[in-house]
Amino acid sequence: MIDEFRALHSGTVLVLPNAWDVASARLIERAGARAVATTSAGVAWSLGAPDGDKLSRERAVDLVSRTVSGARVPVTADIESGFGAAAADVADTVRAVADAGAAGINIEDGAYPGLRPLGEQTERIAAARKAAPLFVNARIDTYLFGVGDPEARLADTVARARAYADAGADGVFVPGVVDPEIIAALAAELSVPLNVMAGPGAPPVARLAELGVARVSVGSSIAQAAYAVVARCAEEMLTEGTYDAQKADLDFDTMNALPF
Numbered sequence: 001m002i003d004e005f006r007a008l009h010s011g012t013v014l015v016l017p018n019a020w021d022v023a024s025a026r027l028i029e030r031a032g033a034r035a036v037a038t039t040s041a042g043v044a045w046s047l048g049a050p051d052g053d054k055l056s057r058e059r060a061v062d063l064v065s066r067t068v069s070g071a072r073v074p075v076t077a078d079i080e081s082g083f084g085a086a087a088a089d090v091a092d093t094v095r096a097v098a099d100a101g102a103a104g105i106n107i108e109d110g111a112y113p114g115l116r117p118l119g120e121q122t123e124r125i126a127a128a129r130k131a132a133p134l135f136v137n138a139r140i141d142t143y144l145f146g147v148g149d150p151e152a153r154l155a156d157t158v159a160r161a162r163a164y165a166d167a168g169a170d171g172v173f174v175p176g177v178v179d180p181e182i183i184a185a186l187a188a189e190l191s192v193p194l195n196v197m198a199g200p201g202a203p204p205v206a207r208l209a210e211l212g213v214a215r216v217s218v219g220s221s222i223a224q225a226a227y228a229v230v231a232r233c234a235e236e237m238l239t240e241g242t243y244d245a246q247k248a249d250l251d252f253d254t255m256n257a258l259p260f
Helices: 002-007 022-030 040-046 057-068 087-099 118-131 150-166 180-189 205-210 221-239 252-256
Strands: 014-016 036-038 075-078 104-108 135-139 171-174 194-197 215-217
Touching: 002 104, 002 135, 022 036, 022 057, 022 221, 036 040, 036 057, 040 057, 040 221, 057 075, 057 087, 087 104, 087 118, 104 118, 118 135, 118 150, 135 150, 150 171, 150 180, 171 215, 180 194
Parallel strands: 014 215, 036 075, 075 104, 104 135, 135 171, 171 194, 194 215
Antiparallel strands: none
């Protein structure tokens, strides 16, 4: 699965609607996805924790294992910042995720509310690279967090991306960017596949591919949309006593027939 997942980053743009539990992963695969990516926020919420390095490694890896089980496509796991303070902890996490059957990881450089120092993060990525032959997607949070001088942000992002690639990252993920000019500039400057986070207001997948993007994911957006349905259904039932929001295109038999 690892080689198959690596190969998906060349040629046609890789589209990854993000999953947060086994059922969402199965539905995404059923829709035709060539791989499944987890979202750390959605996973954390589904397990009763906030996003941002609050979930334990053990619970996160268990979710990866259950998602991989029975999947016919590669699964890449969002491991937040690595579930540990030291580079050795990151290596332990990556080995556990590899043992769970994942084909890739996302690892972020955000250290809320800023970024980890460049040297420290390159050590963490190098540790991840050495721990297992998974596809290492290095997330850069300069735009997501609005870090530093806006005029220098592109150059700072490219510098981090190149350092992470030198440390062994197979790809770079820059969430928070939807401006076509910035996306095209990033793609032109990088020697590894570029992943961007799309969603409402972002260019369509076809346009992102034209700009040089190799991989498109959506983070927690689908999970948020699903939980919004829960909120609407509950509010309607509790305030109006009606059930219109519960109307769904997915029937019980379709859900129950998923390969859990």
